[in-house]
Amino acid sequence: xxxxxVAEVNETNEIEQTIQYIVIxxxxxxxxxxxxxxDNIVRMQHITRVPKVxxxxxxxINLRGEVIPVMSVRLKMDLPADEITKSxxxxxxxxxxxxxxxxxxxxxxxxxxxxxxxxxxxxxxxxEGKVNFINGIGKHNDELISLLDLNTVxxxx
Amino acid sequence: MDVNQYLExxxxxxxxxxESLNTQILNLEQSPDDADTINEIFRAAHSLKGMAGxxxxxxxxxxxxxxxxxxxxxxNGSMKVNSAMIDTLFQCLDALEEYTRCIxxxxxxxxxxxxxxxxxxxxxxxxxxxxxxxxxxxxxDKEETAPEATEARWKQIPLGEHExxxxxxxxxxGKSVYxxxxxxxxxxxxxxxxxxxxxxxxxxxxxxxxxxxxxxxIEDEKFDLEFSLIVVSEHPIEQIITSAKxxxxxxxxxxxxxxxxxxxxxxVQAEVEVKDETxxxxxxxAQAQNAAAKQTDKKAGKPVVNRTVRVDIEKLDVLMNLxxxxxxxxxxxxxxxxxxxxxxxxxxxxxxxxxxxxxxLHESVMKVRMVPIESVVNKFPRMIxxxxxxxNKKMELYMSGEETxxxxxxxxxxxxxxxxxxxxxxxxxxxxxxxxxxxxKPAVGSIFLDAYQDGNNxxxxxxxxxxxxxxxxxxxxxxxxxxxxxxxxxxxSEKDIINLLFHAGFSTAKQISDVSGRGVGxxxxxxxxxxxxxxxxxxxxxxxxxxxxxxxxxxxxIIQALMVIVGGEKYAISLGSIQTIEDISPSEIKLVQNxxxxxxxxTVIPIIRLNKELDIESSKAPDxxxxxxxxxxxxxxxxxxxxxxxxxQEIVIKSLGKYISKCKIISGATILGDGEVALILDANALI
Numbered sequence: 001x002x003x004x005x006v007a008e009v010n011e012t013n014e015i016e017q018t019i020q021y022i023v024i025x026x027x028x029x030x031x032x033x034x035x036x037x038x039d040n041i042v043r044m045q046h047i048t049r050v051p052k053v054x055x056x057x058x059x060x061i062n063l064r065g066e067v068i069p070v071m072s073v074r075l076k077m078d079l080p081a082d083e084i085t086k087s088x089x090x091x092x093x094x095x096x097x098x099x100x101x102x103x104x105x106x107x108x109x110x111x112x113x114x115x116x117x118x119x120x121x122x123x124x125x126x127x128e129g130k131v132n133f134i135n136g137i138g139k140h141n142d143e144l145i146s147l148l149d150l151n152t153v154x155x156x157x
Numbered sequence: 158m159d160v161n162q163y164l165e166x167x168x169x170x171x172x173x174x175x176e177s178l179n180t181q182i183l184n185l186e187q188s189p190d191d192a193d194t195i196n197e198i199f200r201a202a203h204s205l206k207g208m209a210g211x212x213x214x215x216x217x218x219x220x221x222x223x224x225x226x227x228x229x230x231x232x233n234g235s236m237k238v239n240s241a242m243i244d245t246l247f248q249c250l251d252a253l254e255e256y257t258r259c260i261x262x263x264x265x266x267x268x269x270x271x272x273x274x275x276x277x278x279x280x281x282x283x284x285x286x287x288x289x290x291x292x293x294x295x296x297x298d299k300e301e302t303a304p305e306a307t308e309a310r311w312k313q314i315p316l317g318e319h320e321x322x323x324x325x326x327x328x329x330x331g332k333s334v335y336x337x338x339x340x341x342x343x344x345x346x347x348x349x350x351x352x353x354x355x356x357x358x359x360x361x362x363x364x365x366x367x368x369x370x371x372x373x374x375i376e377d378e379k380f381d382l383e384f385s386l387i388v389v390s391e392h393p394i395e396q397i398i399t400s401a402k403x404x405x406x407x408x409x410x411x412x413x414x415x416x417x418x419x420x421x422x423x424x425v426q427a428e429v430e431v432k433d434e435t436x437x438x439x440x441x442x443a444q445a446q447n448a449a450a451k452q453t454d455k456k457a458g459k460p461v462v463n464r465t466v467r468v469d470i471e472k473l474d475v476l477m478n479l480x481x482x483x484x485x486x487x488x489x490x491x492x493x494x495x496x497x498x499x500x501x502x503x504x505x506x507x508x509x510x511x512x513x514x515x516x517x518l519h520e521s522v523m524k525v526r527m528v529p530i531e532s533v534v535n536k537f538p539r540m541i542x543x544x545x546x547x548x549n550k551k552m553e554l555y556m557s558g559e560e561t562x563x564x565x566x567x568x569x570x571x572x573x574x575x576x577x578x579x580x581x582x583x584x585x586x587x588x589x590x591x592x593x594x595x596x597x598k599p600a601v602g603s604i605f606l607d608a609y610q611d612g613n614n615x616x617x618x619x620x621x622x623x624x625x626x627x628x629x630x631x632x633x634x635x636x637x638x639x640x641x642x643x644x645x646x647x648x649x650s651e652k653d654i655i656n657l658l659f660h661a662g663f664s665t666a667k668q669i670s671d672v673s674g675r676g677v678g679x680x681x682x683x684x685x686x687x688x689x690x691x692x693x694x695x696x697x698x699x700x701x702x703x704x705x706x707x708x709x710x711x712x713x714x715i716i717q718a719l720m721v722i723v724g725g726e727k728y729a730i731s732l733g734s735i736q737t738i739e740d741i742s743p744s745e746i747k748l749v750q751n752x753x754x755x756x757x758x759x760t761v762i763p764i765i766r767l768n769k770e771l772d773i774e775s776s777k778a779p780d781x782x783x784x785x786x787x788x789x790x791x792x793x794x795x796x797x798x799x800x801x802x803x804x805x806q807e808i809v810i811k812s813l814g815k816y817i818s819k820c821k822i823i824s825g826a827t828i829l830g831d832g833e834v835a836l837i838l839d840a841n842a843l844i
Contacts, residue, residue, distance in 0.1 A: 037274060046833055048833065048834040048835065048836060049726065049773075050813070050817055050820055050823060051770070051771040051772050051773070051820060051822070051835060052772065052820045052822070053820055054815055057817060059832060059834075060817065060826055060834050060836075062415040062828045062832050062833065062834045066811070067812070067813060067814070067826045067828070067834055068814070069813070069814055069816045069817040084310070098816055099814055099816060100814070101816055117371070118171060141459075153360070154816075
């Protein structure tokens, strides 16, 4: 219903609903994170390891007096482990369900504004054993941006 | 002004009064003739009624009113206290607590009339004789004689022409003019609030014409302890005084009829026309005010569940001083950093100063958070009394150290575990009267609740002189329930077996009663206390009784810790659990049942290699001497092998958050001086 309405409005008034995404890189792929969940972006810093937790949980960092868990999205998505470079960043997310967590990304590129019409929903293909971390694909200047479903990313395996 | 803003005070005070009623009524049962006790009860019930009335909680007021009547009869000696009556009174208190809870959640008292209780109270009253009226008259007499004593302040109020005119009009209409002096107690914290409540109480009965100091000044708390009113009313003055006295923390209300100039009255009669114009205006205004007040009353919306701590003003003063010192310290640091050639000695001095200020600041903030455990333990005598009736066992609760102070959060949480332990003692611990007689014990069983401070801990002991724990029975039960195997049972020490009681799903009471024995008790107690970073242990002697010992840390947020390095990572171990630190050569390690132990001054202590627990490589070669931190949990010792010691440090505990809470041996994290995060090892979980 919602989308139908939006589509109608698009046709008549040319007003589109837009969402801002921060574009990040993991390996060669570009991902988008809805800006409303982002609390902060910080440079890579020393992460204190926490023993006996899942391998993708890299540990905790100190963010202005708060202790915040940091996870590796690469390990979570079964990609090769992170290589820390100058452009590596930790994105601090504020999620309703999971509280504040940080995720490690290879690079933060830019902020893009996508209108709902340029976002293609990804149907859940139900492939066994594979969790879908993406809930849509946005088109921006001939490039494709995979939009991360943050709740699935943060969900415990 | 909105009544709502006084709701918090109302709730706080109601709880206090209810608590005091609970204790005092218990006292009353013990010594029915003690005049002090009954006076105290009467006073509390009276203020309760008044407060409920002013706040507009009619049902609560009705119930307390009837209770007050009963107390009044008892006070006059025209009625004797008996056990059934005490029971009813306790039920009334429960009902009042229910009202309070309702008010706290919804700002409304709910709809339960508790008619049955009121009827019951009235039955006692009728049985007690019809002397009620005389007693009230007596009280009124007393109140009336008092005021004449001192020079009434209200007489000094300067009166304008307009006021005099209003008085004259009132007298002509058959109303009376009264002057009232109200004195607020010196200890009262919110004078303005009290004054407002008095103002409002009087407004219900009378029209307030003059107020000295002005109503605005009173609202802004611009008055000493006293203020005066001149009112016009058709009610007798006693009624007005009583309703004003119903407000608590009011020391005295005195008043008398004011003589109005007869000439003025005559004058008024002469100008009938004018009168007709002015009077309705005044009344309309008063009505409008009343209506507005009622509306705000109704609006009283959202729950008021803010938890509050009453703080001694002195403690706040100390805090304020420390904060100003902190600012001074900061300023001198700033200035020493701007003067380029600052000597490092001066700088260090400033740092030391800053350190002492922050330590003191921490201490005072902690003190502000501390409340005596009294508020929790005070409900226990009542509970034991109820249990005594229910279980048909005679028992007595002796308490000591109620003034021991603990962090507010801990005090809030400790109530349930303690209640569990007390019930346990009452139900399982104490024997029935016949058995006690056989064993030559006094017929009345004793339960003790002792609290005291021990170093950085607060210890609470629950002790009974009952049967003690039957180790064999526990063992049999444990085997039966499959908690342990018979072989394990053979090799277990008495202590270990007793500790099985804390296992989930374990209850040895042969009969399940609604008091205890559902097997969900002790493990809940244990986990609750551990969640407060405390510990619980039992000492018991069969036939002589058992003692449950709860140890709680004084504060939760900041602890003294030993910083250690394991495999290049920094960890903190709470100083509270550390016994000693030893330097051990690898050759001293022996193997017992395939686990490593050391033999240290006569005790065999198992060794825990932290690097293995933490999944990390030790940075030390195997043949080097080891640093072993001996930690203690209850009676048990263990040696933690670390790579290096850094030193002692005061650390602020931060939670790791629920996202990463899986790791049991880590109890939290802390941020070090360089901004790095270090994890805090939970020695209790390691042992």
